[in-house]
Amino acid sequence: MYPNRDALLFPEPVAGPDGRPAYAMLHRPMWDLSLILAGEGEPLQAGLTDPRPGIWVSFAPADAVEAYLSALTRFEQHRLVALPEQAWEALKIGGGTPPVQIDEGWLVLHHGVTGALARGFDVQPEVRYCAGAIVLDATDVTRVIARSRTPLLEPQLPEEVTGTVGNVVFPTAIEQAKDGDGLAYDVYYGMADRRIGVARLSRIATATADA
Numbered sequence: 621m622y623p624n625r626d627a628l629l630f631p632e633p634v635a636g637p638d639g640r641p642a643y644a645m646l647h648r649p650m651w652d653l654s655l656i657l658a659g660e661g662e663p664l665q666a667g668l669t670d671p672r673p674g675i676w677v678s679f680a681p682a683d684a685v686e687a688y689l690s691a692l693t694r695f696e697q698h699r700l701v702a703l704p705e706q707a708w709e710a711l712k713i714g715g716g717t718p719p720v721q722i723d724e725g726w727l728v729l730h731h732g733v734t735g736a737l738a739r740g741f742d743v744q745p746e747v748r749y750c751a752g753a754i755v756l757d758a759t760d761v762t763r764v765i766a767r768s769r770t771p772l773l774e775p776q777l778p779e780e781v782t783g784t785v786g787n788v789v790f791p792t793a794i795e796q797a798k799d800g801d802g803l804a805y806d807v808y809y810g811m812a813d814r815r816i817g818v819a820r821l822s823r824i825a826t827a828t829a830d831a
Contacts, residue, residue, distance in 0.1 A: 626715035633682040642679035648714040673712035674703035699762040708750045716791035726756040729791040749788040750774040783812025
């Protein structure tokens, strides 16, 4: 399932599918290698029928990593977490900010893409990137318990609409902040691949998943 992109490590060990503590990594495998080299491809994973890129999680056993740090380069027990669902993420989804623990579980801000990919172009002229939220179960990070129906952030400002790649907001970092008497997060994000912006996240409007 490699190469992969948008790799995000959980800040502490979590339970792996086998029940053992593990270091977990969210990432997005690439199935259609013809985007890189014409004529190349790769069969989908067994049981997977949707070829659109999505978010997966893989695990490195904590005891192996703590014995030999190089074990952190060998991930296993790959599991699908989420595929595109909403219109604003119809082309593909991928990671964004590193997972942060909240009362409900693990919060991840992800990106969703619409438009069309131009083969052979480094700069994509016909895509639109928005940002949403996924909450993963605290004890089973392969399970989505809530997810945005609509974007939390989408290209609107001139700096987000026009740039190296227009119509892009791409969340990359998250920091805990205070918003009055409540807890909030400052989200740092790419603006049209040219500037860095920051948005305040004080409330998350998500829908409970069926998973």
